[in-house]
Amino acid sequence: METNSLNTLPQIKAKPILPFGTIIQANENGQLTDLSIKDLTEIIHQEKVVLLKGFRPMESNNMLNYAKRWGDLLEWNFGHILNLEIKENANNYLFTKGNVPFHWDGAFANSVPSFLFFQCLKANINTHGGESTFCDTQKVLEKASPQELKLWKSITITYSTEKNAHYGGKITQNLVHFDEHLGKDVIRFAEPLNEESVQLNPIQIEISGFSTNEQNNFLKSFIPKLYESDVCYQHRWETGDYLLIDNLSLLHGRNPLKDNIDRYLQRIHIL
Ligand SMILES: [Fe+2]
Numbered sequence: 001m002e003t004n005s006l007n008t009l010p011q012i013k014a015k016p017i018l019p020f021g022t023i024i025q026a027n028e029n030g031q032l033t034d035l036s037i038k039d040l041t042e043i044i045h046q047e048k049v050v051l052l053k054g055f056r057p058m059e060s061n062n063m064l065n066y067a068k069r070w071g072d073l074l075e076w077n078f079g080h081i082l083n084l085e086i087k088e089n090a091n092n093y094l095f096t097k098g099n100v101p102f103h104w105d106g107a108f109a110n111s112v113p114s115f116l117f118f119q120c121l122k123a124n125i126n127t128h129g130g131e132s133t134f135c136d137t138q139k140v141l142e143k144a145s146p147q148e149l150k151l152w153k154s155i156t157i158t159y160s161t162e163k164n165a166h167y168g169g170k171i172t173q174n175l176v177h178f179d180e181h182l183g184k185d186v187i188r189f190a191e192p193l194n195e196e197s198v199q200l201n202p203i204q205i206e207i208s209g210f211s212t213n214e215q216n217n218f219l220k221s222f223i224p225k226l227y228e229s230d231v232c233y234q235h236r237w238e239t240g241d242y243l244l245i246d247n248l249s250l251l252h253g254r255n256p257l258k259d260n261i262d263r264y265l266q267r268i269h270i271l
Helices: 036-049 060-068 135-144 146-153 212-226
Strands: 011-014 021-026 048-052 081-083 099-103 115-122 134-135 157-163 169-174 176-179 182-189 204-207 233-235 240-248 250-254 262-271
Touching: 036 048, 048 233, 060 115, 060 262, 081 176, 134 135, 134 157, 135 157, 135 212, 146 176, 169 176, 204 212, 250 262
Parallel strands: 021 048
Antiparallel strands: 011 021, 048 240, 081 262, 099 250, 115 240, 115 262, 134 233, 134 250, 157 169, 157 204, 176 182
16 A cells, blocks of 8 residues: 555555554665655645654764755754663663653644654664654544533643753643644643653643642543554664654654663654
8 A cells, every 4th residue: 555645656665554654664784864855744744653664774963964855853952863762871761761651742842843853872672662653633622522622622721840951941832733834633632651660750731720629630531642552653763763753743752662671763853
């Protein structure tokens, strides 16, 4: 099964991922620069997740130069490339073995990136744990009952966190957000840390007008909907994978790591 836009890339073998996304397999010695960025952009808008396998790895500088072809990049205090690996003496849960609950990137930045671009430099495909999780929030909204939608559209959440890592501050965000780039409603939500998380640098959340009990009850009923199998893709990394994802439609997170703590990813935010 191929999408229309993939037909414009006749040299590429592509197949769907369940419950959403597409795998593009490189020809021998394939490079990402062989693919049209315009076509890839169209595919990401349709499929939300594009997994590129078998393409040549890129040194950091080449990865950065490649990402710049897509557009402006979000720059952080560490530069453009975030090295995602376990750190001894981590001061933020991202760099621990614990899970990373669902969130969207750029919540505390001036701009929300359109795409996240990952390269996997090291992973052990035979070991469970450390899978990246992606929730298609447009599907969650499509599945919601009219009563749920009415409630969700009335909810505004204030998030606050100390800036111990590269992000932090205080923001207020509607749970259902009309995204002008997509011309569609999406969910913007950052899930609180839970029992699978290492409690370092947590984000505090406060739903406007809700008592503590009401907030807890809402979170208990809402969060599992983001993990239902028809809206959530869990990606088990293999060394050499590239992943391009739509950060506007999706929330993302990570399962806790187990025996595969030498997992090493790089990530760039494309605006
Ligand atoms: Fe993230």
